Amino acid sequence: MPYKKFEEYNIKVTEDIKDKYHSIIESIGEDIDREGLLKTPERASKAMQFLTSGYGMDAEEVLKSALFNEDYSEMVIVKDIELYSLCEHHILPFFGKAHIAYIPNGKIVGLSKLPRVVDIFSRRLQVQERLTDQIVNAINNVLRPQGVAVVIEASHMCMMMRGVQKQNSVTTTSAFRGTFKNNETRNEFLKLISAKLS
Numbered sequence: 234m235p236y237k238k239f240e241e242y243n244i245k246v247t248e249d250i251k252d253k254y255h256s257i258i259e260s261i262g263e264d265i266d267r268e269g270l271l272k273t274p275e276r277a278s279k280a281m282q283f284l285t286s287g288y289g290m291d292a293e294e295v296l297k298s299a300l301f302n303e304d305y306s307e308m309v310i311v312k313d314i315e316l317y318s319l320c321e322h323h324i325l326p327f328f329g330k331a332h333i334a335y336i337p338n339g340k341i342v343g344l345s346k347l348p349r350v351v352d353i354f355s356r357r358l359q360v361q362e363r364l365t366d367q368i369v370n371a372i373n374n375v376l377r378p379q380g381v382a383v384v385i386e387a388s389h390m391c392m393m394m395r396g397v398q399k400q401n402s403v404t405t406t407s408a409f410r411g412t413f414k415n416n417e418t419r420n421e422f423l424k425l426i427s428a429k430l431s
Protein backbone atom coordinates (compact mmCIF):
# COMPACT_ATOMS: atom_id res chain seq x y z
CA MET A 234 0.00 0.00 0.00
CA PRO A 235 1.75 3.16 -1.19
CA TYR A 236 1.79 6.32 0.90
CA LYS A 237 -1.20 8.51 0.13
CA LYS A 238 -0.69 12.13 -0.79
CA PHE A 239 -2.18 14.56 1.70
CA GLU A 240 -5.04 15.39 -0.67
CA GLU A 241 -6.04 11.72 -0.78
CA TYR A 242 -6.78 11.60 2.94
CA ASN A 243 -10.31 12.28 4.04
CA ILE A 244 -10.14 16.03 4.72
CA LYS A 245 -12.49 15.98 7.70
CA VAL A 246 -10.66 13.11 9.45
CA THR A 247 -7.29 14.69 8.73
CA GLU A 248 -8.38 18.03 10.18
CA ASP A 249 -9.95 16.35 13.20
CA ILE A 250 -6.80 14.36 14.10
CA LYS A 251 -4.64 17.39 13.33
CA ASP A 252 -6.60 19.53 15.84
CA LYS A 253 -6.16 16.84 18.49
CA TYR A 254 -2.39 16.60 17.96
CA HIS A 255 -2.30 20.40 18.19
CA SER A 256 -3.88 20.14 21.66
CA ILE A 257 -1.56 17.30 22.73
CA ILE A 258 1.53 19.29 21.73
CA GLU A 259 0.27 22.28 23.70
CA SER A 260 -0.62 20.08 26.69
CA ILE A 261 2.91 18.70 26.96
CA GLY A 262 4.14 22.25 27.33
CA GLU A 263 5.63 22.74 23.86
CA ASP A 264 5.39 25.91 21.81
CA ILE A 265 3.03 25.03 18.96
CA ASP A 266 4.15 28.13 17.02
CA ARG A 267 7.80 27.15 16.99
CA GLU A 268 9.02 26.67 13.42
CA GLY A 269 9.84 22.97 13.70
CA LEU A 270 6.40 22.17 15.06
CA LEU A 271 4.27 24.23 12.69
CA LYS A 272 3.41 21.35 10.37
CA THR A 273 3.73 18.61 12.99
CA PRO A 274 -0.01 18.19 13.74
CA GLU A 275 -0.65 17.68 10.03
CA ARG A 276 2.25 15.25 9.61
CA ALA A 277 1.28 13.32 12.72
CA SER A 278 -2.33 13.14 11.52
CA LYS A 279 -1.22 11.63 8.21
CA ALA A 280 1.18 9.24 9.96
CA MET A 281 -1.53 8.03 12.34
CA GLN A 282 -3.94 7.47 9.45
CA PHE A 283 -1.31 5.47 7.60
CA LEU A 284 -0.47 3.40 10.69
CA THR A 285 -4.17 2.55 11.12
CA SER A 286 -5.03 2.21 7.43
CA GLY A 287 -5.66 -1.52 7.86
CA TYR A 288 -9.19 -0.80 9.13
CA GLY A 289 -10.27 0.15 5.63
CA MET A 290 -8.99 -3.05 4.05
CA ASP A 291 -10.36 -6.56 3.65
CA ALA A 292 -7.64 -9.21 4.02
CA GLU A 293 -9.84 -12.02 2.71
CA GLU A 294 -10.57 -10.05 -0.48
CA VAL A 295 -6.83 -9.51 -0.98
CA LEU A 296 -6.17 -13.25 -0.66
CA LYS A 297 -9.07 -14.10 -3.02
CA SER A 298 -7.61 -11.79 -5.66
CA ALA A 299 -4.64 -14.12 -6.28
CA LEU A 300 -5.76 -17.71 -5.85
CA PHE A 301 -4.50 -20.31 -8.30
CA ASN A 302 -5.43 -23.98 -8.72
CA GLU A 303 -2.32 -26.09 -8.16
CA ASP A 304 -1.70 -29.64 -6.98
CA TYR A 305 1.35 -28.78 -4.85
CA SER A 306 0.78 -30.21 -1.41
CA GLU A 307 4.03 -29.57 0.47
CA MET A 308 4.65 -26.85 3.00
CA VAL A 309 4.93 -23.27 1.68
CA ILE A 310 6.72 -20.93 4.07
CA VAL A 311 7.21 -17.18 3.89
CA LYS A 312 9.36 -16.22 6.84
CA ASP A 313 10.91 -13.05 8.28
CA ILE A 314 8.08 -10.78 7.13
CA GLU A 315 8.75 -7.50 8.88
CA LEU A 316 5.86 -6.19 10.88
CA TYR A 317 5.03 -2.85 12.51
CA SER A 318 1.92 -2.45 14.61
CA LEU A 319 0.57 -0.31 17.45
CA CYS A 320 -0.29 -1.76 20.84
CA GLU A 321 -3.84 -0.90 21.73
CA HIS A 322 -3.01 -0.20 25.38
CA HIS A 323 -0.48 2.60 24.91
CA ILE A 324 -0.63 3.34 21.17
CA LEU A 325 3.10 2.67 21.00
CA PRO A 326 4.72 0.54 18.30
CA PHE A 327 5.45 -3.12 18.52
CA PHE A 328 7.55 -4.56 15.73
CA GLY A 329 9.26 -7.72 14.67
CA LYS A 330 8.78 -10.58 12.25
CA ALA A 331 5.96 -12.83 11.14
CA HIS A 332 6.49 -16.32 9.77
CA ILE A 333 3.66 -17.91 7.81
CA ALA A 334 3.29 -21.43 6.45
CA TYR A 335 0.50 -23.34 4.80
CA ILE A 336 0.02 -26.70 3.15
CA PRO A 337 -2.20 -26.23 0.08
CA ASN A 338 -5.33 -28.20 -0.58
CA GLY A 339 -5.71 -27.65 -4.32
CA LYS A 340 -5.16 -23.88 -4.19
CA ILE A 341 -2.07 -21.73 -3.76
CA VAL A 342 -2.02 -17.97 -3.16
CA GLY A 343 0.19 -15.30 -4.70
CA LEU A 344 3.11 -15.08 -2.28
CA SER A 345 3.01 -11.29 -1.90
CA LYS A 346 -0.52 -11.53 -0.55
CA LEU A 347 0.76 -13.08 2.69
CA PRO A 348 2.83 -10.00 3.71
CA ARG A 349 -0.10 -7.86 2.56
CA VAL A 350 -2.37 -9.67 5.01
CA VAL A 351 0.21 -9.08 7.76
CA ASP A 352 0.17 -5.34 6.96
CA ILE A 353 -3.63 -5.13 6.85
CA PHE A 354 -4.00 -6.55 10.34
CA SER A 355 -0.87 -4.82 11.71
CA ARG A 356 -2.03 -1.34 10.72
CA ARG A 357 -4.62 -1.22 13.46
CA LEU A 358 -4.61 -0.89 17.24
CA GLN A 359 -3.66 -4.42 18.20
CA VAL A 360 -2.51 -6.98 20.69
CA GLN A 361 -0.02 -9.48 19.35
CA GLU A 362 -2.22 -12.46 20.16
CA ARG A 363 -5.22 -11.15 18.17
CA LEU A 364 -2.97 -10.11 15.29
CA THR A 365 -1.64 -13.68 15.10
CA ASP A 366 -5.13 -15.17 15.14
CA GLN A 367 -6.53 -12.78 12.55
CA ILE A 368 -3.76 -13.63 10.09
CA VAL A 369 -4.18 -17.38 10.53
CA ASN A 370 -7.98 -17.18 10.29
CA ALA A 371 -8.00 -15.10 7.11
CA ILE A 372 -5.69 -17.58 5.36
CA ASN A 373 -7.62 -20.55 6.68
CA ASN A 374 -10.99 -19.12 5.58
CA VAL A 375 -9.94 -18.28 2.04
CA LEU A 376 -7.49 -21.05 1.09
CA ARG A 377 -9.12 -23.86 3.06
CA PRO A 378 -5.62 -25.41 3.18
CA GLN A 379 -4.65 -28.69 4.81
CA GLY A 380 -3.06 -26.56 7.50
CA VAL A 381 -1.77 -23.07 8.26
CA ALA A 382 0.64 -21.71 10.85
CA VAL A 383 1.63 -18.22 11.96
CA VAL A 384 4.42 -17.30 14.38
CA ILE A 385 5.09 -13.69 15.38
CA GLU A 386 8.17 -12.52 17.28
CA ALA A 387 7.94 -8.90 18.39
CA SER A 388 9.42 -6.25 20.65
CA HIS A 389 7.00 -3.87 22.34
CA MET A 390 8.04 -0.24 22.73
CA CYS A 391 5.67 0.10 25.68
CA MET A 392 7.90 -2.39 27.51
CA MET A 393 11.13 -0.77 26.27
CA MET A 394 10.75 3.02 26.39
CA ARG A 395 8.50 3.11 29.45
CA GLY A 396 6.88 0.75 31.97
CA VAL A 397 9.17 -2.15 32.85
CA GLN A 398 11.87 -0.80 30.47
CA LYS A 399 13.16 -4.15 29.28
CA GLN A 400 15.12 -3.66 26.08
CA ASN A 401 15.74 -7.24 25.10
CA SER A 402 12.54 -9.13 25.73
CA VAL A 403 10.88 -10.64 22.67
CA THR A 404 7.29 -11.89 22.73
CA THR A 405 6.47 -14.93 20.61
CA THR A 406 2.90 -15.85 19.69
CA SER A 407 1.75 -18.68 17.47
CA ALA A 408 -1.43 -20.04 15.94
CA PHE A 409 -1.80 -23.40 14.24
CA ARG A 410 -4.72 -24.78 12.24
CA GLY A 411 -5.32 -28.15 10.56
CA THR A 412 -2.29 -30.39 10.06
CA PHE A 413 -0.03 -27.99 11.98
CA LYS A 414 -1.70 -29.25 15.13
CA ASN A 415 0.19 -32.47 14.39
CA ASN A 416 3.57 -32.46 16.20
CA GLU A 417 5.65 -33.63 13.24
CA THR A 418 4.34 -30.96 10.85
CA ARG A 419 4.58 -28.25 13.46
CA ASN A 420 8.16 -29.21 14.33
CA GLU A 421 9.19 -29.22 10.68
CA PHE A 422 7.82 -25.68 10.34
CA LEU A 423 9.51 -24.47 13.53
CA LYS A 424 12.80 -26.02 12.40
CA LEU A 425 12.58 -24.39 8.97
CA ILE A 426 11.84 -20.91 10.30
CA SER A 427 14.75 -21.04 12.71
CA ALA A 428 17.17 -22.39 10.08
CA LYS A 429 19.62 -19.92 8.54
CA LEU A 430 20.37 -20.32 4.84
CA SER A 431 24.06 -19.96 4.11
Ligand SMILES: Nc1nc2c(ncn2[C@@H]2O[C@H](COP(=O)(O)OP(=O)(O)OP(=O)(O)O)[C@@H](O)[C@H]2O)c(=O)[nH]1
Nearest residue numbers: 320321322327359360361362389391392395396397
Ligand atom coordinates in the same frame (compact mmCIF):
# COMPACT_ATOMS: atom_id res chain seq x y z
N1 LIG B 1 -1.09 -9.59 26.04
C1 LIG B 1 -0.61 -8.46 25.51
N2 LIG B 1 -0.30 -7.44 26.34
C2 LIG B 1 0.20 -6.33 25.78
C3 LIG B 1 0.43 -6.19 24.41
N3 LIG B 1 0.96 -4.97 24.20
C4 LIG B 1 1.04 -4.37 25.41
N4 LIG B 1 0.59 -5.19 26.38
C5 LIG B 1 0.47 -5.05 27.84
O1 LIG B 1 -0.74 -4.43 28.19
C6 LIG B 1 -0.68 -4.23 29.59
C7 LIG B 1 -1.54 -3.08 30.04
O2 LIG B 1 -1.52 -3.13 31.43
P1 LIG B 1 -1.86 -1.93 32.42
O3 LIG B 1 -1.42 -2.33 33.79
O4 LIG B 1 -3.29 -1.53 32.21
O5 LIG B 1 -0.97 -0.75 31.84
P2 LIG B 1 0.29 -0.04 32.49
O6 LIG B 1 -0.04 0.46 33.84
O7 LIG B 1 0.75 1.00 31.52
O8 LIG B 1 1.30 -1.25 32.62
P3 LIG B 1 2.90 -1.32 32.52
O9 LIG B 1 3.26 -1.43 31.07
O10 LIG B 1 3.27 -2.54 33.30
O11 LIG B 1 3.45 -0.05 33.13
C8 LIG B 1 0.79 -4.11 29.91
O12 LIG B 1 1.13 -5.23 30.72
C9 LIG B 1 1.48 -4.21 28.54
O13 LIG B 1 2.75 -4.85 28.60
C10 LIG B 1 0.10 -7.30 23.58
O14 LIG B 1 0.25 -7.27 22.35
N5 LIG B 1 -0.41 -8.40 24.17
Ligand SMILES: [Zn+2]
Nearest residue numbers: 320322323391
Ligand atom coordinates in the same frame (compact mmCIF):
# COMPACT_ATOMS: atom_id res chain seq x y z
ZN1 LIG C 1 1.45 -1.26 25.20
